[in-house]
Amino acid sequence: MSGHSKWSQIKHKKSITDQKKGALFSKIARALTSAARAGGPDPAANAHLRAAVLHARSFGLPKDNIARAIRRAAGGAGADSASDFLYEAFGPEGVLILIEGITDNKNRSLAEIRKILGDHGAKFSDPGAVLWNFEKRGLVFVRREDSPDATEDQIELAVIDAGARDYEKDGNSWIVETLTGETERVRERLVASGIRTKEPSYGYHAKTQIALSAAGLTALISLTGALSDHDDIQEVYTNAKPA
Known part of the structure; x- marks a missing residue:
């Protein structure tokens, strides 16, 4: 087994400041609700939810907030109507990008993400044109x-x-x-x-990666940063080789 896998990706990680903590907690709560909706509300029987709970705890999300986020997936009063999305895009120098998130208004999210991509010289791809990799x-x-x-x-x-x-x-x-x-x-x-x-x-x-020029890498970091700052986006993945 090789000690170096192809997993390395360009992923923008925001520093946690008091100003951003509320937005971060909101994203974490959405991820909890999404995991519970997909695989059930019991962490013992839902590995994705168990991972989401551990992740939430590591960032200091209060226990009551965690429980509330999981309950939202069950329906009834206060139920969450958000849905998951996975968008595909082409970035600088043809780099492949996956954008994963949760939204309660897909049309709004789609329009806002399209604008972010356009502002950074990127665009949505046809379905499957990126995901295959x-x-x-x-x-x-x-x-x-x-x-x-x-x-x-x-x-x-x-x-x-x-x-x-x-x-x-x-x-x-x-x-x-x-x-x-x-x-x-x-x-x-x-x-x-x-x-x-x-x-x-x-x-x-990413099954295969591509090398970007210094300018392309700088442009990609700017793009992934802008995408990650969007409230509906949970993760951004690319097939760019690390610098």
Whole structure:
């Protein structure tokens, strides 16, 4: 197994300030509701919801807010009418982009995202023109500092023995890639071997990547930043090679 996977993507991560915390909590709550709607309200039986709950806790979302977001998926009073979306686009120098989000007004979101793309020289693609190059994967994160008694070789051997599909070392951390149905099992095997993990997550893996020029990479970072700042957008994935 190679220590460097094709998972690396350009993803804009916003710093959490008091001014942005409300918007961030709103996005996290929407993700909880979406996961509960798709797979049921019981985290024990819904791996995606379990990951979303752990993610919410890691950002300090209050317990009552988490419970309320999950209840919205059940219907009745206060039910959430939002729906998921996955848009495909071409970015600078032909880079492929997937835009994943949740909205209560698809027409509004579509128009606003189209404007963001146009302002950055990008455009929506035909359905399937981008998605073919991506597949859904699970991710488990391992940090060196969380398992100080294990050597790097021991961590990587544990990752392989746990049944990971691939992994990538990023400084003092490892991004462990799994098939979506195996994420929790891989995480449990790592924990059983003495390797602590962060909360799992799910995302899209680019099968092939392309290299961008310095100008193209700068333009892409600007675009993904603008997209990620949109309230309805949860994640942005590309097939750009890291700089």
